[in-house]
Each structure stands twice: as structure tokens, then as C-alpha cells.
Amino acid sequence: DFMDLKFNLITLMMTTTDTVTLTVTDSFGETSNDTVLVTVNNVNPIANLISNGPIYEGDSVSVYFSDTFDPSDADTNTEFHYAFDCNGGSLAATTYLDGSTDNQISCYFGDNGTFSISGKILDKDNGSSEYKTQAIVENVAPTIDRDAKGAIITEIARYLIVGATI
Numbered sequence: 001d002f003m004d005l006k007f008n009l010i011t012l013m014m015t016t017t018d019t020v021t022l023t024v025t026d027s028f029g030e031t032s033n034d035t036v037l038v039t040v041n042n043v044n045p046i047a048n049l050i051s052n053g054p055i056y057e058g059d060s061v062s063v064y065f066s067d068t069f070d071p072s073d074a075d076t077n078t079e080f081h082y083a084f085d086c087n088g089g090s091l092a093a094t095t096y097l098d099g100s101t102d103n104q105i106s107c108y109f110g111d112n113g114t115f116s117i118s119g120k121i122l123d124k125d126n127g128s129s130e131y132k133t134q135a136i137v138e139n140v141a142p143t144i145d146r147d148a149k150g151a152i153i154t155e156i157a158r159y160l161i162v163g164a165t166i
Contacts, residue, residue, distance in 0.1 A: 019035055020037075021035045043071050046070075047129065049063065056138050057138065057139060061106070063104065065103040082101070084107075085117065090130075091118050091119075095126055096124055114136050116134060117132065
């Protein structure tokens, strides 16, 4: 026997538990009701954490979130918040209220190497995803500059050869 299942569609926008009543009507018009407890869990937002490197030592790398997504329209329509750590540390304790609406950060690196940067995206229900990206910082050959009189003016050289001219 064919039966139509009819019930009210409830759209829940956050983690919640609610009671839902289902009504089943068969082809003869006979109905039956049953109440069930439904739990809807928040889904964490997702994104890509991007670094614009490689960069040269002494420069800053721009790190930003792109392709943000959350299946809940309520979460998407209420701005995501973001947190970053230019030293690659954990952001586990960061909440939505701690975060910023700015989805990017600039991280300065004074020396060459590969550095880890952490980023976290949060929705209004504190659902979150944490990511890491790398900043690749390339070496720059040292230079020595001279003033109009020929004195070496590079900071490092001042400590090594104070006032010497070449």
C-alpha cells in the first residue's frame, strides 16, 4: 500500500534539540501522529587559508581566508569571524566574540625560512575550523650603502666598522 508522508518542514539554524510531530496519512484518509525528539548539530564553517608567498626576508606576507562556506544561511548571513597567529600557534581557545570580521592579516618575517601561520574561521554559534599555511621567505643578499662622503651607513656595518670609508 502506498502512503503519503506529510509533515511540517522545520528549518533549524543552530545546534538545538526540538520535538517534532509527524503526521502520516494513508490513501483512505486515515491519519496517525507520532512525536519524536530531533537534534540538529551545528556544522563548522570551512574555508581555504591562503598565503601570497614566497616573499623576501624583510617583507610581509598576506594571509587570508577564501571560499568560505557554511550550510546554514543564518551563519553565512551573520558575518564569520576570524583569528590568526603569525607564529603558527594554536587558536583553540578563540571564540566568535574574540575574533575579528577581517578575513586577512599581514605577517612580517625578518629572516629567511619557512614559517607556519595559523588561521581560524568561526560562525555565530562558535562552530569553527582551524587551518595552517606556510610563509616561504627567501634570502636576500646583504648590501652596503655609503653616504655622500663615502662612509658606510649600513646598520650592521656601523657596529663593525664605525666611520670607516672605502
